Amino acid sequence: QKEVEQDPGPLSVPEGAIVSLNCTYSNSAFQYFMWYRQYSRKGPELLMYTYSSGNKEDGRFTAQVDKSSKYISLFIRDSQPSDSATYLCAMSPPMTTDSWGKLQFGAGTQVVVTP
Amino acid sequence: DGGITQSPKYLFRKEGQNVTLSCEQNLNHDAMYWYRQDPGQGLRLIYYSQIVNDFQKGDIAEGYSVSREKKESFPLTVTSAQKNPTAFYLCASSYGGQGTEQYFGPGTRLTVT
Numbered sequence: 001q002k003e004v005e006q007d008p009g010p011l012s013v014p015e016g017a018i019v020s021l022n023c024t025y026s027n028s029a030f031q032y033f034m035w036y037r038q039y040s041r042k043g044p045e046l047l048m049y050t051y052s053s054g055n056k057e058d059g060r061f062t063a064q065v066d067k068s069s070k071y072i073s074l075f076i077r078d079s080q081p082s083d084s085a086t087y088l089c090a091m092s093p094p095m096t097t098d099s100w101g102k103l104q105f106g107a108g109t110q111v112v113v114t115p
Numbered sequence: 116d117g118g119i120t121q122s123p124k125y126l127f128r129k130e131g132q133n134v135t136l137s138c139e140q141n142l143n144h145d146a147m148y149w150y151r152q153d154p155g156q157g158l159r160l161i162y163y164s165q166i167v168n169d170f171q172k173g174d175i176a177e178g179y180s181v182s183r184e185k186k187e188s189f190p191l192t193v194t195s196a197q198k199n200p201t202a203f204y205l206c207a208s209s210y211g212g213q214g215t216e217q218y219f220g221p222g223t224r225l226t227v228t
Binding site: 041043045088106 | 216
């Protein structure tokens with residue numbers, strides 16, 4: 001079983017709808033959580049960075065962390081065709097000498113926003 | 116502008132040849148990383164470096180080699196020992212340490228025939 005699970009999609013929504021993405025993880029020691037957006041044939045771009053449980057909002061994006069359920073979410077409000085991309089979750093593994101600076105990534109969810 | 120550059124964007128090689136992918140950053144980051152991305156498999160860590168002149172194997176280091184002679188540069192060599200080298204290769208950097216976010220370059224698409 002992978003440490004981070006993410007539904008690959010594709011997730012298709014009409015323009016203007018709310019996009020809801022999530023990842024589940026198995027290791028309760030994960031502390032830092034990130035969401036990346038990746039357009040086709042491009043490098044991932046950091047969207048959101050959170051620490052601890054709760055919500056963080058940035059424009060149309062809201063990141064949510066529920067450590068008790070080992071579940072993180074990303075919501076995109078008023079979705080646009082330009083939001084069509086693959087969204088990757090990432091999290092920081094427990095502090096050990098072997099894990100220094102490393103991130104554990106989900107496989108990514110492909111999102112398609114149709115006009 | 117600060118950022119990470121990777122060159123070339125597309126690379127074609129014949130089987131049996133070694134090839135070196137370039138990665139440069141001007142973000143003054145200590146740590147640098149190489150990932151491989153295949154369809155449906157997410158990002159897999161090849162090598163990472165926490166500091167100049169030091170690097171460690173990631174999850175899929177076999178058939179790859181790296182060097183870190185300068186803080187700004189972390190080239191990756193795909194050797195002929197790599198059994199399935201065709202993939203999208205991504206370089207990233209971060210300040211390093213627990214939980215620091217990584218920033219990615221634009222990637223190099225390597226095709227070996």
